[in-house]
Amino acid sequence: MPASPTLWTSQELRDATQGQLPGEVKVHGVCIDTRTLQPGDLFIALIGHNSDGHRYLKQALEAGASCVMAHDKTAIAEAGLADDPRLLQVDDTMRALEDLGRYRRSQFTGKVIAITGSVGKTTTKNMLATALVPYGQVHASVASFNNHWGVPLTLARLPKEASFCISEVGMNHPGEIAPLAAQIRPNIGVISTIGNAHLGHMGSIDAIAKEKATLFAALPASGMALCPENSQGLARLKDALPAGTPLWQVGMTEQATVQITDLACTAEGSHFHLVTPQGEVDVELKPPGPHLARNAALALGVIAALGLSPAAGANALRHFLPEAGRGQQRLLPGNVTLLDESYNASGPSICAAIETLALMPAGRHLAALGDIRELGQFADAEHRALAEPLTKHNILTFCCGSHMKSLYEALPPSLQGGYAETSAQLASLLQPALRDGDVLLVKGSLGSNMRTLIALLEQPVPATPHAPESA
Incomplete structure (x- = not known):
């Protein structure tokens, strides 16, 4: 080798x-x-x-x-x-890691794309990394390496000969994106969504939009910005752009620069037509869910923003599959289909996962939900708001965590599957309730430890002992 x-x-x-x-x-x-x-x-x-x-x-x-x-x-x-x-x-090793990242970025002659967003940034990054492969060597951040050490580590690992570098940028407090963006020096900036993630630390959606907009502020005049056309705080994003830097909006109206048309979502995946300034293309995705179609449109919009035809990228996306914890599907013992969204959660991402769950044919649809973290004073209201989509789609719901208790109590009794304080305790309630043909969504913030619940559910179901026969 x-x-x-x-x-x-x-x-x-x-x-x-x-x-x-x-x-x-x-x-x-x-x-x-x-x-x-x-x-x-x-x-x-x-x-x-x-x-x-x-x-x-x-x-x-x-x-x-x-x-x-x-x-x-x-x-x-x-x-x-x-x-x-x-x-x-x-x-100082931390400062030296940043020095490595800045040094390698200064040597790099390819295109650098930075992606942030309240929801969907990792999936959009992974889709873009897949879609860019036909056009040249791609280097992308691993997993969710998007913080003060993840960003310089991504840059320090950047091969000089790569054509593209994709860096994910995260935040949960004000002032975190700007220094990361200064290290990345992106040619293209992407905001996947602006939502209520980290609302407890940030205080308002406007504050979140203001923080996300600092990524656009880091772009050069020769750069390009992309975001969904219906983004909250859109005026903030536009105001942050340097003079002369264009903003491409991605969406379903005729005003969108990158337009999605003929969107059809089923349990077998999604299909849509995409119109870009670099050509039109039909897009097919294996994983279901309208949110994944929107992420794919953003990724292909980046390809168009690079001046490339999106056709080869769309073809590469035909083979894209989500990672574990981010929409991966697999079977649990007892012929139960798991929709694994256990990596993290916010209100909008749970709603998107519920939409996907509802598309999947099942004997019953079930959800096991753990707390959404970092919502502060807004926590109980944000959790209770999830009762509406769960009720609309008739999803039997199991909850764990102190804030999810607010949601559980807001559900109609017919949809209350069980409540426990921890994910491990919830597993003992959920496992005996599962039936052949069920489809189960598992989702919660990382700190809710929903992976623990999945690990317990993946253990073989103990056989029920037979009563001894009478002599």
């Missing part, structure tokens, strides 16, 4: 970080967690809330790291690495 290309040379590491590296190394990847380290990686010892990477310096080298970056002199000495030629010693 051929060796992977060199991502960083010793001199580049020195130039980027102004650190001390006595030896000559070739780095093929960048890693901050020894559990995912690959031979040839640069291991960066970051200090987090609950961990310190300096504890794993020796372990990283034993696992095949070609170089380790560290700043804690005591930890370096304790690991016996003070004179190791593979040690890149810097003043």
